[in-house]
Amino acid sequence: MPTAGTSSSGEFACATASQRTLKDLRTKRKGQPVFVVGHVLERKGAEATFEVFNVRLAVVKFSDGTLLGYDPVELLLPTEIDDKGVAYFEIRQCSKCDQQFPLTAEEAQGEVEPTECPDCANESGLRTDS
Numbered sequence: 001m002p003t004a005g006t007s008s009s010g011e012f013a014c015a016t017a018s019q020r021t022l023k024d025l026r027t028k029r030k031g032q033p034v035f036v037v038g039h040v041l042e043r044k045g046a047e048a049t050f051e052v053f054n055v056r057l058a059v060v061k062f063s064d065g066t067l068l069g070y071d072p073v074e075l076l077l078p079t080e081i082d083d084k085g086v087a088y089f090e091i092r093q094c095s096k097c098d099q100q101f102p103l104t105a106e107e108a109q110g111e112v113e114p115t116e117c118p119d120c121a122n123e124s125g126l127r128t129d130s
C-alpha cells in the first residue's frame with residue numbers, strides 16, 4: 001500500500017532531537033511541511049508539502065503545483081509551526097560534512113546554535129543536551 005504510514009488528520013511534526021527528516025516520522029501526514037534538500041537542483045532549498053508515498057519515494061507538492069518524489073531523508077522538518085499553520089524553517093549547514101539539517105525550536109532559541117549535524121555531533125561526542 002503506497003499510503004501506509006500516512007494519515008490526513010492530526011498535527012504536523014516539527015524537528016526534535018530524535019526526528020529531523022520526514023524519514024524519522026512514524027506517521028507521515030499528508031500536508032506535512034518539509035524543506036527540500038534533494039537532488040533536483042532548481043528545487044533545492046524550496047519548501048513543499050508531503051503528499052503520499054510512491055513505492056519508496058515521498059511525493060511532495062511545491063507551491064507551483066509541481067509533484068516530485070524524494071528520498072524521505074532529503075526532506076527536512078520545520079523548526080516551528082505557528083498557530084496559523086505556517087511552517088518556519090531554520091536550516092543550517094554542518095561545518096563537518098556539509099549536510100543541511102533543521103534546528104529544533106529549542107536550538108533556534110538557544111544562545112549557541114549547533115554547528116554540526118546530529119550525526120557528526122554524535123560521532124565527536126560533543127552533545128551536551130543530556
Ligand SMILES: [Zn+2]
Pocket residue numbers: 094095096097098099116117118119120121
Ligand atoms: Zn555533519
